[in-house]
Amino acid sequence: MTTQSHDKIESDRPQTPSQEDCCGNSCNPCIFDVHQKLLKEWEEKKNCKFNELRGENYLSLIKYKKFVVKSIVEASENCIYLEIKCVPDERCRLFLTPGQHVMIRLNSTSKPYTPITWDDKKIKFLIKLYEDGIASDCFKKLKIEEELFVRGPYGDFIYNRNCYQYVVMLSIGTGIAAVYPIAVSICKDELEDTRVHMFMGFRSISHVPLKEELRTLTDYWNFECTLCLNEKMDASISGVTVVNKYLKEDYIQSLMDSYSKETTLILICGTPEFNKITKEVMIKREFKHYVFS
């Protein structure tokens, strides 16, 4: 899609009324209700137009598509970056939205993974290698140029620009893979007024992937990042706050004091136990908007 066609679609977005446009007489429909309706119609039209302009997606929801391994690089202790490339096809490109995941099939096993970056032809993943993990064992043996198969993308998380004052991301371990692309897309959007605060739990600094990428994100005015490390040690990443704290209930409770329960979106991604505890905190604190990925 050309930048002009993209800009044209964006410029058709219904203008958000200001507080002064509302007379305060509880009209039915209120100017804000009308705006919501117009916005919904515009979103629907925009999605149709995008699909028309962008061409076919190489990925399929129902069929595994062939990819080859382009690189395997150590990301942190027990984690690799895996970059894969699709088989060239003039008509097709890769389309994903931040936070979506795909199924990767290797030998006879198939597991979900969340792309951290991608372009028209390539996808990069952050993958934790478990001792005796079924897929992990396949990834450990994987060679450059070897074939693997992917279907997707899945996940219906939709983020709309400027709907929140803050997006707070709470993740542990490889949960960072789900929230990192969302943080990047918000920070790189020049029309965003929303601030992103990321809180990530890891065992130690050697378990932290994407260090350089996180440092780069801290150059954006609206990004702040705190690493919560379980093991006590001196560690630093320029621009990133590092604390020796366990990202668990009481600490999460205290973090949430700084945010409004109406205007904050909370994204949660970790183990089932972490997700459960964090959800309980959000319910207790009456936060209105929280999502698990």
Ligand SMILES: Cc1cc2nc3c(=O)[nH]c(=O)nc-3n(C[C@H](O)[C@H](O)[C@H](O)COP(=O)(O)OP(=O)(O)OC[C@H]3O[C@@H](n4cnc5c(N)ncnc54)[C@H](O)[C@@H]3O)c2cc1C
């Ligand atoms: C939507 C989604 C997105 C995901 N995205 C990512 C991602 O981006 N990156 C990522 O790294 N992971 C991601 N995951 C997790 C991923 O799909 C796999 O579950 C993970 O990689 C482990 O798979 P495995 O086959 O290697 O390990 P498994 O075989 O599932 O084993 C995992 C661990 O459990 C242990 N284990 C297995 N069975 C038992 C048992 N019976 N008793 C005790 N221990 C046992 C194994 O020894 C191993 O240490 C995602 C999961 C979901 C649901």
